[in-house]
Amino acid sequence: MEKKVWIKDNEELRIEIDQLATSLERSLDTNKQLETNLQEALSSQERDSVTHWESQIAEIIEWVHGEKEARSYLHALSKKMAEELESVKQTGVTRRPSIGTWQNRRLYKQNKQQLLEAQAELQNQVTAKQDLQEEMDRLQALLQSSERKLRDSEALNKDVLEELHKAQNEKEALQKDAEMFRERSKLKDDSVGSPGSAMSFRTFLTSSGQEVSGAAAKTVATSEESLSTTSESPPPTSGQVVASKKLVLSPKKTMGKSHHFQVKTFAKPSKCNHCSSIMVGLVRQGMCCDVCHFSCHIHCADKVPSICPVSPDKMGRMSGIDPKKGVGTACEGWVKIPKPGGVKKGWVRQYAVVCDFKLFLYDPASQQEKEKCMNINIARIVDMRDDLFGVSSVERSDVIHANQKQIPSIFKVVTGTFQSAGAQTQLLVLTESGADQRKWISVLKELRKLYCQLELPDTSVFAAKEVYDAAQLEQVRLTNCAAIVDNDRVLIGTEERLFAVELSDDTVIEIEKDKKVYQVDCLPDEQLVIALSGRQKHIRLYPFSTLEGHQQESFKVSDTRNCHMFAWGSINQITYLCVALKRKIIVFELNNTKHRYKKLKELAPPKEIHWIGVYGDRLCVGYLSGFGLFSILGEGQMLKLIHSDDLSLGFVVLNPLVGLCCVELEQKGSKEYLLCFDMLGVYVDSQGRRARRQELMWPSSPNCIAHSGRHLFICSESTVDVFDVYSATWIQTMQIKKAKTLCRDGSLMLWTGGDTPKLLFIKDRKTEDIDAELVVPDGAAPSRKVKYLEKNKSKRRFSFKQPSAAATTKTDISGPINFSHIKHYGPDAVPTLVARTSEEEIFNPKGPGYPVSASRRPTASGRKVRGPNPGTRPGVEPDDNLAMARRTGSALLTENPLQQVVEDN
Numbered sequence: 001m002e003k004k005v006w007i008k009d010n011e012e013l014r015i016e017i018d019q020l021a022t023s024l025e026r027s028l029d030t031n032k033q034l035e036t037n038l039q040e041a042l043s044s045q046e047r048d049s050v051t052h053w054e055s056q057i058a059e060i061i062e063w064v065h066g067e068k069e070a071r072s073y074l075h076a077l078s079k080k081m082a083e084e085l086e087s088v089k090q091t092g093v094t095r096r097p098s099i100g101t102w103q104n105r106r107l108y109k110q111n112k113q114q115l116l117e118a119q120a121e122l123q124n125q126v127t128a129k130q131d132l133q134e135e136m137d138r139l140q141a142l143l144q145s146s147e148r149k150l151r152d153s154e155a156l157n158k159d160v161l162e163e164l165h166k167a168q169n170e171k172e173a174l175q176k177d178a179e180m181f182r183e184r185s186k187l188k189d190d191s192v193g194s195p196g197s198a199m200s201f202r203t204f205l206t207s208s209g210q211e212v213s214g215a216a217a218k219t220v221a222t223s224e225e226s227l228s229t230t231s232e233s234p235p236p237t238s239g240q241v242v243a244s245k246k247l248v249l250s251p252k253k254t255m256g257k258s259h260h261f262q263v264k265t266f267a268k269p270s271k272c273n274h275c276s277s278i279m280v281g282l283v284r285q286g287m288c289c290d291v292c293h294f295s296c297h298i299h300c301a302d303k304v305p306s307i308c309p310v311s312p313d314k315m316g317r318m319s320g321i322d323p324k325k326g327v328g329t330a331c332e333g334w335v336k337i338p339k340p341g342g343v344k345k346g347w348v349r350q351y352a353v354v355c356d357f358k359l360f361l362y363d364p365a366s367q368q369e370k371e372k373c374m375n376i377n378i379a380r381i382v383d384m385r386d387d388l389f390g391v392s393s394v395e396r397s398d399v400i401h402a403n404q405k406q407i408p409s410i411f412k413v414v415t416g417t418f419q420s421a422g423a424q425t426q427l428l429v430l431t432e433s434g435a436d437q438r439k440w441i442s443v444l445k446e447l448r449k450l451y452c453q454l455e456l457p458d459t460s461v462f463a464a465k466e467v468y469d470a471a472q473l474e475q476v477r478l479t480n481c482a483a484i485v486d487n488d489r490v491l492i493g494t495e496e497r498l499f500a501v502e503l504s505d506d507t508v509i510e511i512e513k514d515k516k517v518y519q520v521d522c523l524p525d526e527q528l529v530i531a532l533s534g535r536q537k538h539i540r541l542y543p544f545s546t547l548e549g550h551q552q553e554s555f556k557v558s559d560t561r562n563c564h565m566f567a568w569g570s571i572n573q574i575t576y577l578c579v580a581l582k583r584k585i586i587v588f589e590l591n592n593t594k595h596r597y598k599k600l601k602e603l604a605p606p607k608e609i610h611w612i613g614v615y616g617d618r619l620c621v622g623y624l625s626g627f628g629l630f631s632i633l634g635e636g637q638m639l640k641l642i643h644s645d646d647l648s649l650g651f652v653v654l655n656p657l658v659g660l661c662c663v664e665l666e667q668k669g670s671k672e673y674l675l676c677f678d679m680l681g682v683y684v685d686s687q688g689r690r691a692r693r694q695e696l697m698w699p700s701s702p703n704c705i706a707h708s709g710r711h712l713f714i715c716s717e718s719t720v721d722v723f724d725v726y727s728a729t730w731i732q733t734m735q736i737k738k739a740k741t742l743c744r745d746g747s748l749m750l751w752t753g754g755d756t757p758k759l760l761f762i763k764d765r766k767t768e769d770i771d772a773e774l775v776v777p778d779g780a781a782p783s784r785k786v787k788y789l790e791k792n793k794s795k796r797r798f799s800f801k802q803p804s805a806a807a808t809t810k811t812d813i814s815g816p817i818n819f820s821h822i823k824h825y826g827p828d829a830v831p832t833l834v835a836r837t838s839e840e841e842i843f844n845p846k847g848p849g850y851p852v853s854a855s856r857r858p859t860a861s862g863r864k865v866r867g868p869n870p871g872t873r874p875g876v877e878p879d880d881n882l883a884m885a886r887r888t889g890s891a892l893l894t895e896n897p898l899q900q901v902v903e904d905n
Contacts, residue, residue, distance in 0.1 A: 024174060031171050038164065042157070049153060053146070060143055067136050074129050081122050088115050257291070259308045261301050264288040268374050269353065269362055273310075274300040276328040278355045280730075281697030282376060283679045284651070299694060321447065326454055329355045331443045336430040337361065337380075344401035347430055350379060354443060357384040357451055358733070359413065378699045380427075380718050383733045384448055385460070388416035388424055391444040393437065399428060408434040411441050415735060425735065459731040461711060461766055462722060464749070467503070467759045467776050475499070476759050479750050482742035483521045485547065487775045490748070491529065492759075493517025498531055500547045503776060509549045511542060519565060521743070526575050526590050530568070536561050539579055541596055555596050559586055567744075569614030569632075576600070576632055578619050580609045585621065587632060603630050605638065613744075615664040620673075622659025625652055627675050641673055643688035652682065661705040663712065663725050674725050676705050676712070683728070694728045703739075706746030713746040713762075715739045720749070736760070747774070 088111065265283045272279055272286060274296045279285035288295040292309035304310065321328040331354045336347035351362040351374045359382035362374040383389070394410045402410060409431045417425040431437045467490070470477040478495040485491055490501045497513040498520060512533065519532040522544075529542040539557040546552055557579070566579045568590075577588040577597065585603040590596060603619070611622035619630040621638070628638040641662070642652050657677035665672040671686045674696070681696030700716035707713070711731075712723040720739050722732035737753025739760075751758045761774045 027174065028171065031167060035164070035167070038160070042160065046157075053150060056146060060139060063139055064136075067132060070132055071129075074125055074132075078122065078125055078129075081118060081125070085115070085118055085122070088118070257308045258306050259289040259294060259301075259304070260291055261287040261289055263298070264295070266295075266376070268365070268376060269351070269360075270295060271329055272296045272300055274304050275322070278329065278353055278360060279697075280378070280699050281680060282701065284695060285697060321450065323450070324454075326357055326447075326451060326456065329353060330447055331440065333436070334432075335361075335440075338428055342401065343399055343428065352429070352440075354447065357447060358382065359384065359444075377701055378718070381699060381721075381733050382413055382415060382427060383735075384444070385451060385456075385458070386415045388414065389448060390414040391441055391448070393441065394428065402430075406430060409437050411437050413444070417735060459729075460722075461732060461764060462734065462762050463765050464734060464736060464751075464760045465763050465776055467748075467761050467774070468501075469756045469758045471756055472506075473501070473508070473759070476750070477757050479742065479757075479759065480517055481520045482748040482759070484743070484747060484774055485522050487773055489547065490774070491520050491522060493520040493531060493533070498533060503774070506777075509547065511546050512540075512554070521566075521568070523568060523575060523590070525570065525573075526596075528590070528596065530566065530577065532563060532566060537563055539563060539566060539577075541590075557588065557597055559599065565609075565612060567612045567614050567619070569616070571617050571632065576614070578612055578614060578632070580612045580621075582608055585609065585612065585619065585630070587619075603638075610659050611661055613662060620662045620664075622662055622675075624659070625655065625657050627659050627662050627673070639688070641675060641684050641688045643684075646689045648690050649682065649684070649688075652677070655679075660702065661707055661712075663707050665725060667726075674712075678702060681712075681723075692728065696723055696728060699730075699733075704741045706741040706744060708745040708747065708764075713741060715741055715749070 263284050264286060266279065266285050270279050270285070271277065273294055277297070279295075279297060286295055286297050287301050289308060294304065294308070294310055296304055321330050331352075333352060334349060335352045336349050339345040339348050349364060351364070353360045353362070360378050361380040361382075363377070363379045365373040365375050391411060391413050394407060394412050396404075396407060398412065399407060399410055411429055411431070413427045413429065414424050415427075429440070431440060468476050475492060475494045475497070479492055480495065481493040483491040485500065488502055488504050490503065491511075492499055492501060495516050497515065498511045498517045500509045500511060501507070502509070511529070512531070515533040516535070517531055517533040518537065520529065521531075522529050527544040529544065529546065531540050531542065532538075533540060537560075539560040541555040541557065543552050546554075557577075560579050560581075563579045563581050566577060568575060568577045570576070575590040577590055579586045579588065583604065585605065587600045587603065588597045589600055591598060603621075605621045605623055605628060607623035607626070609621060609623055613620045614632070617632050617634075619632050620641075621628050621630065625642075627641040629641065630638050642649050644653075652675075657679055659675065660678055661676040663674040663676070665674060672691045673684050673686070675682050675684060676696070678701070680698065682690065683692035683694070685691045696712075698714055698716075699721055700714075700718060702714045702716055704715045705713065706715070707725075710724060710726050712725050714721040714723065715736075718737055720734040720736045721730060722734065723729065724731050736749070736751055738751070740750045740752070742748040742750055742759075747762050749760045749762060751760050761776060763773065767773070
């Protein structure tokens with residue numbers, strides 16, 4: 001029975017050998033024909049090229065001879081004309097005709113005409129000589145190009161000859177292989193009973209160094225499958241066992257290769273083949289092997305099996321959650337959620353993925369391919385780690401506008417919201433059937449239960465708190481920027497004005513009106529408010545006294561017209577202001593002079609500026625596809641933070657990535673920089689080379705980016721995502737739609753995702769610095785009413801003045817008689833102040849019961865004051881402060897009770 005099987009296998013192998021021999025003969029005939037055609041083409045090409053070059057060389061030689069003759073003729077002619085001209089000049093100088101008779105005048109005119117004609121002919125000859133010289137230069141350049149082409153053609157011919165030799169060598173190798181095939185086919189009849197015959201043929205195929213393609217490769221694969229099938233039969237002899245062992249070991253030798261991973265951009269959401277989590281990001285989400293197409297995260301590439309391709313038993317989880325870490329994909333599928341107008345507006349289809357204790361919702365790439373492809377941007381994220389997270393089915397009252405048949409297929413997901421403590425928001429989800437609804441609910445509940453059992457650390461850091469909404473403060477709707485002055489006051493810049501708000505008593509003080517404000521910030525050390533405002537986008541400086549309602553002129557910084565952003569920093573207790581225009585940056589030094597600033601220098605980045613920031617004594621500039629560092633005080637060129645020699649960062653230069661933010665990190669004595677672009681973030685060192693292999697992936701396209709401490713805010717259309725820049729991890733997702741950062745540190749945001757825009761304060765829940773927080777009064781939002789105060793009209797201001805000691809000793813003043821608030825008994829008596837003199841009343845003119853703002857608190861108590869005293873300026877003596885108070889009308893507080901009280905009307 002076995003002999004018949006071997007005979008049958010031998011016949012099949014003979015047929016295959018015949019087929020291979022036939023294909024080999026065909027390939028040999030094809031090679032011969034190609035060789036003949038190549039020789040004919042080369043011979044014809046060589047003949048044509050040689051004839052062409054000979055004719056061109058002959059023409060060039062003729063042109064050169066003609067040019068030499070023309071040059072000699074022109075040289076002789078010019079020499080002769082020069083001699084004639086010299087003789088004419090001499091005759092004209094020595095024998096000047098007299099103008100007495102008409103014959104002499106006629107002769108003079110004839111000689112002059114001949115001279116002009118000779119000069120014109122000489123000029124024509126010179127022009128002709130120049131034209132010949134240009135023609136000669138052109139011919140020489142043509143000759144050089146012809147020589148270069150001739151050398152190139154010779155090199156091409158040499159390459160063609162080398163390829164021909166290679167083809168001949170391949171032809172000889174194929175002939176040898178054919179002879180070996182024939183010899184092995186002759187030995188098949190003699191070795192039918194040998195158990196290692198099939199193995200020897202397979203070993204020959206696997207050990208052959210030649211690549212087989214087309215039908216031959218398919219035949220080899222078929223023969224290998226047949227051999228592996230026959231090897232599974234029980235071995236009758238020990239020799240056959242050895243052969244089967246060789247058959248198992250040979251594939252390991254060929255498959256024992258390492259992966260060839262390359263960073264890849266996936267066009268649709270993809271899962272990691274190692275940990276089964278979604279590879280989040282807009283570009284360069286993960287790595288993929290060029291050979292076996294194994295895809296994974298960048299941080300998972302070191303953990304996958306090194307053998308390529310990966311065997312199925314060593315393949316990672318394609319789905320499911322890791323019970324120890326909670327990492328992985330639990331469930332995914334197409335669902336529907338309500339349109340922005342609610343259920344009555346209809347449903348929109350989205351792809352849902354439950355991964356890493358989060359629910360991701362993706363929009364379809366297009367309406368035509370909604371079943372095939374998804375958009376890479378995450379449309380919505382629901383964090384299952386929320387304290388108020390819950391999932392359940394719905395009742396008829398929950399979805400009154402839904403179809404009755406759809407209710408069994410709908411479930412709701414509940415999470416917390418920032419609007420008030422304990423408030424919840426819900427998301428309705430429509431599945432294909434009731435069974436799918438129950439499956440989704442059970443999966444989400446089990447994952448929530450698993451999260452509670454694992455007791456994973458809470459990575460959330462920030463919480464949003466409402467400061468004002470558009471119903472309370474009308475200008476919130478038009479807010480462009482904001483800044484925190486102290487824990488009681490906020491600066492707000494809108495489309496129409498700049499004003500300050502005192503949160504303790506909800507008082508609004510207008511600083512500037514009829515000017516659009518693009519950016520605002522406060523400088524406590526300089527007692528200044530800096531704003532970018534106006535139609536022409538100028539930088540303006542406002543004294544801190546304007547925050548108290550005093551009328552005082554602002555300082556317009558020159559040369560800042562049409563600027564679009566600014567940044568400031570302190571170096572050696574001196575504040576420097578950097579203003580960015582379209583293609584240049586102007587650096588100013590802020591001082592105590594009359595104009596409060598001095599221009600230092602201008603810097604020129606290579607491209608249009610998108611972001612600037614000050615770190616120490618350096619200015620960081622973000623532009624298209626790059627960042628750079630300038631020295632504020634020193635000179636020198638810009639240091640690029642994308643090094644041209646680092647090939648791993650070449651994609652930044654080759655793609656139009658917009659630089660939105662740069663973060664400086666201190667790591668073990670060395671500096672790193674996180675470069676945040678509109679697609680991703682990369683880590684580099686101080687020389688611009690890659691510092692970390694890991695990159696930050698944005699879940700959605702960012703609208704704006706802000707940085708505070710070790711945290712990074714990524715604001716998109718759906719959420720605000722928080723990253724830890726030191727650990728490069730995504731730590732929190734805040735459910736704030738359409739948020740816009742109003743300041744550089746992201747502490748104030750404008751929320752426009754609801755019916756009423758709201759001004760939000762992003763509070764750090766883990767901070768211990770109480771003075772760094774903005775104290776927002778508690779209570780229901782409708783109960784808070786905002787009061788508007790005009791400058792110097794709504795508040796009573798008192799100016800306390802103290803005379804000098806010399807004036808009190810030299811001048812004798814008689815006692816007043818009709819003053820009810822002052823009793824004065826002469827120069828030796830002690831004056832008595834009848835008006836309020838307590839410390840609380842002096843520093844709180846509103847009276848007891850009103851809270852004292854930080855700017856009015858006495859510094860002698862030792863408590864940390866965030867806001868500076870608006871009545872004083874740094875570096876100015878008390879007498880100067882007194883003079884300043886007299887000019888501006890601001891209140892100046894002194895240590896002792898005063899002898900005279902003047903009430904301003």
